[in-house]
Amino acid sequence: MSKTFIIAEVGVNHNADLNLAYKLIDVAVSAGVDAVKFQAAIPELVVTRYAQKADYQKDTSGADESQLEMIRKILFPLETYKEIQRYCDEKGIIFFSTAFDPISLDFLEKLGQPYHKIPSGEITNLPYLCQVGRYGKPVILSTGMANLGEIEAAIEVLEQAGTPRAKLTVLHCTTEYPTPMIEVNLRAMQGIHKAFGVAVGYSDHTLGIEVPIAAVAMGATVIEKHFTLDRNMSGPDHAASLEPEELKAMVTAIRNIEKAMGDG
Numbered sequence: 001m002s003k004t005f006i007i008a009e010v011g012v013n014h015n016a017d018l019n020l021a022y023k024l025i026d027v028a029v030s031a032g033v034d035a036v037k038f039q040a041a042i043p044e045l046v047v048t049r050y051a052q053k054a055d056y057q058k059d060t061s062g063a064d065e066s067q068l069e070m071i072r073k074i075l076f077p078l079e080t081y082k083e084i085q086r087y088c089d090e091k092g093i094i095f096f097s098t099a100f101d102p103i104s105l106d107f108l109e110k111l112g113q114p115y116h117k118i119p120s121g122e123i124t125n126l127p128y129l130c131q132v133g134r135y136g137k138p139v140i141l142s143t144g145m146a147n148l149g150e151i152e153a154a155i156e157v158l159e160q161a162g163t164p165r166a167k168l169t170v171l172h173c174t175t176e177y178p179t180p181m182i183e184v185n186l187r188a189m190q191g192i193h194k195a196f197g198v199a200v201g202y203s204d205h206t207l208g209i210e211v212p213i214a215a216v217a218m219g220a221t222v223i224e225k226h227f228t229l230d231r232n233m234s235g236p237d238h239a240a241s242l243e244p245e246e247l248k249a250m251v252t253a254i255r256n257i258e259k260a261m262g263d264g
Helices: 018-031 055-061 067-074 080-091 102-111 126-135 148-161 187-196 210-217 244-261
Strands: 005-011 035-040 094-099 116-118 139-142 168-173 199-204 222-226
Touching: 005 018, 005 244, 018 035, 018 080, 018 244, 035 080, 035 102, 080 094, 080 102, 094 102, 094 116, 102 116, 102 126, 116 126, 126 148, 139 148, 139 222, 148 168, 148 187, 168 187, 168 222, 187 199, 199 210, 210 222, 210 244, 222 244
Parallel strands: 005 035, 005 222, 035 094, 116 139, 139 168, 168 199, 199 222
Antiparallel strands: none
16 A cells, blocks of 8 residues: 555644744654645635634634634735745655635745645635646645535546646545534545545544544545644634644554555
8 A cells, every 4th residue: 555645734723923833843743744734825815804703713712803803813924934845844844835815826836835735615716726727736625515516627627727637636524623423424535536536535624533544544545634732722723633642643553554454
């Protein structure tokens, strides 16, 4: 069995603190993951001032502020990613980031990141998909909230724009934070592979490490998992993230599963 590409998702768990971002990168290196991933956006281009926060965001970062106010506080300016990429290069770990708007996409492409990650919320954003597809780089596509028809349309747009199917990995994902076990539907990952003949993986929002480990045994080539220094920190995603020792345990278990699979 080939090696699973394990992405430690920092997301916005750095709380816009560069030193905290460096500490998270150190944790990811120590855990033995392949890459760390961040999130990049210009808040005013992706959120209106009227957008309310999701319930889980209200629970962890205050109910009174708006979505826009929250995002302004927890995102880095784009230029900061040059420093983060430099630090990742020094530590020998792959850096890349999800972008949520056209300007951020172009910035990350010019930065030379090796992959583009399409978040679930943009899977029906056809101009966004066209822009990603034109870069021609490997693409990782999350599918939370999407049906098979929407996944098919996204794949077709990416292909027509210039990204061949062979460079595409589609991640099964349940957009609920945290995801109850009964809502995971892990076999959907195999259903996506059967329907479209693409490499598949799993983006996990459950509490714990069992489901991503099972996903690897079921054929996932990519695993993505949020992590933090401390689940009790202030911010929208910390509570549904792994702490450092849990991240290390997940990586160890996945590598053991890879060895255990054999050739049949």
